[in-house]
Amino acid sequence: MENMSLYDRLGGQEGIIKVVDQFYDYVLADGRVNHFFRKTDMKRQRLHQSLFISFATGGPNHYTGQSMRKAHEGMNLTDEHFDTIVELLARALRDFHVAETEIVEVANTIEPLRKDIVGA
Secondary structure, three states, X not given: XXXXXXXXXXXXXXXXXXXXXXXXXXHHHOOOOHHHHOOOOHHHHHHHHHHHHHHHOOOOOXXXXXXXXXXXXOOOOOHHHHHHHHHHHHHHHHHOOOOHHHHHHHHHHHHHHHHHHOOO
């Protein structure tokens, strides 16, 4: 198991799609961040997020979305918003019984993106 990529440990594309769907259910219900998605095509957003997380965790690179900076430009996101998203993603991962070590690994994988997202 230790030789498996994080992507594989999360259940591959199928597992990631399930987590992303649950994650966005949490996001859309959370008043701290849901307003950022009012005008978002959520079907498309869920697909792009699934592809991005797959790529970021060592899966195939099928992500063709914008850079993180470009995608979040002008949204005035703060560290609090970023932390909320990480919190909700961790919650969704826990719903699928992902081990805390993998949750920390996911958080560590997306943490370097903070500089491109916050204040973009």
